[in-house]
Amino acid sequence: xxxxxxxxxxxxxxxxxxxxxxxxxxxxxxxxxxxxxxxxxxxxxxxxxxxxxxxxxxxxxxxxxxxxxxxxxxxxxxxxxxxxxxxxxxxxxxxxxxxxxxxxxxxxxxxxxxxxxxxxxxxxxxxxxxxxxxxxxxxxxxxxxxxxxxxxxxxxxxxxxxxxxxxxxxxxxxxxxxxxxxxxxxxxxxxxxxxxxxxxxxxxxxxxxxxxxxxxxxxxxxxxxxxxxxxxxxxxxxxxxxxxxxxxxxxxxxxxxxxxxxxxxxxxxxxxxxxxxxxxxxxxxxxxxxxxxxxxxxxxxxxxxxxxxxxxxxxxxxxxxxxxxxxxxxxxxxxxxxxxxxxxxxxxxxxxxxxxxxxxxxxxxxxxxxxxxxxxxxxxxxxxxxxxxxxxxxxxxxxxxxxxxxxxxxxxxxxxxxxxxxxxxxxxxxxxxxxxxxxxxxxxxxxxxxxxxxxxxxxxxxxxxxxxxxxxxxxxxxxxxxxxxxxxxxxxxxx
Numbered sequence: 001x002x003x004x005x006x007x008x009x010x011x012x013x014x015x016x017x018x019x020x021x022x023x024x025x026x027x028x029x030x031x032x033x034x035x036x037x038x039x040x041x042x043x044x045x046x047x048x049x050x051x052x053x054x055x056x057x058x059x060x061x062x063x064x065x066x067x068x069x070x071x072x073x074x075x076x077x078x079x080x081x082x083x084x085x086x087x088x089x090x091x092x093x094x095x096x097x098x099x100x101x102x103x104x105x106x107x108x109x110x111x112x113x114x115x116x117x118x119x120x121x122x123x124x125x126x127x128x129x130x131x132x133x134x135x136x137x138x139x140x141x142x143x144x145x146x147x148x149x150x151x152x153x154x155x156x157x158x159x160x161x162x163x164x165x166x167x168x169x170x171x172x173x174x175x176x177x178x179x180x181x182x183x184x185x186x187x188x189x190x191x192x193x194x195x196x197x198x199x200x201x202x203x204x205x206x207x208x209x210x211x212x213x214x215x216x217x218x219x220x221x222x223x224x225x226x227x228x229x230x231x232x233x234x235x236x237x238x239x240x241x242x243x244x245x246x247x248x249x250x251x252x253x254x255x256x257x258x259x260x261x262x263x264x265x266x267x268x269x270x271x272x273x274x275x276x277x278x279x280x281x282x283x284x285x286x287x288x289x290x291x292x293x294x295x296x297x298x299x300x301x302x303x304x305x306x307x308x309x310x311x312x313x314x315x316x317x318x319x320x321x322x323x324x325x326x327x328x329x330x331x332x333x334x335x336x337x338x339x340x341x342x343x344x345x346x347x348x349x350x351x352x353x354x355x356x357x358x359x360x361x362x363x364x365x366x367x368x369x370x371x372x373x374x375x376x377x378x379x380x381x382x383x384x385x386x387x388x389x390x391x392x393x394x395x396x397x398x399x400x401x402x403x404x405x406x407x408x409x410x411x412x413x414x415x416x417x418x419x420x421x422x423x424x425x426x427x428x429x430x431x432x433x434x435x436x437x438x439x440x441x442x443x444x445x446x447x448x449x450x451x452x453x454x455x456x457x458x459x460x461x462x463x464x465x466x467x468x469x470x471x472x473x474x475x476x477x478x479x480x481x482x483x484x485x486x487x488x489x490x491x492x493x494x495x
Contacts, residue, residue, distance in 0.1 A: 008290045023203070030172075042054050049221065080122070111168060119143065155266055207283070213251050213252060223335060238251065239251065239257060314482070360374050360462070364458060429470075459479070
């Protein structure tokens, strides 16, 4: 059984690229496009808009590669303090290198890196030298006294005028960053200021997928965005500027609405007249026009809110989130009229845990079947559940051993006797490696391996917090994993 589709990805690629071309023409042939959210691997969008492909946005840009170039902005203070991208566990400075490689793999030209809010930070100076040694152009932008309220100072030789001018050569300049707070908008406006002084006509627009401006404020897709940004305390709002200017109700979020009067004044100061009457006007997001089944997207977004809730509780247990974030998501759940128990795999995992008095895991397949796994002497609960799911998908009788104990036992001995691990049970990665070895001679193991792709998009819940190894495997398999906010043991350290 395949997943229901609620979003037309082909239409999105087509209409989004056309809309960007129209915006370039509106400004006389040059556009600085601030790109918010994830350009690559946008799994949030693919979860709440079934049919949206995680690489949709980068593929859309790739269609414009002959007329586009990329500037990556990074806050020098983030370099100095080794700020981490939480979802990937790598520092912002390393994420810049990853982004450059990814852009180049799509044939996109990365023209330069801009270090914003540069004040001579030693790590930033060393980072610039490293990038330049790699053949990259690096520019420095500086803090501006009175930013963002002192418009006359900002839009002057003492403000944007002090920033180093990034020379660009293409019609579309995409400005992106390794994470929020990197100075993308300020980089765009600084460039427009310098272009204007050089007699070059240029404009600014913003590409932010969420919230979607032309669906209801309390639509689950927009509520799911608030759940995803609970740590930033973003709030979706009716755009009052758009309502006043056009008499039409549209959705934006608090930070863009709050900064719009300042941004509008800056653009008027630079260009003589601002081209926009509202934050919604600035956007180039066509995603709302590509929803083809509203009920499917509503259901998917509600599922995402529940996943965010459980993941936030887990992060609180790990000391990585605040209770206020969970409180906010609980409020969103109330608005969406959903309850934590609506996540079916949660009840299945809890029930199995009560029956076995030990850690368990449950998975919901695309046909609605729910399967569980429990902890044994040789297998962890997640590993057992994974094997049970593969047996079901490959139509292999439950009594069949996909991996012989003769293969599992030596691996367990290696873990405990040679590698010094206290837990002898196999993680999911080790199970898949062992299963791959068995597949060389065992047709059932081969059928199980061939069924792995059917796990993508399936829901998984564990009765305890899983190891980082197991979390990584489920992410790579494309499963939507949540856990109870409890560890298997009472130890203080959980590596």
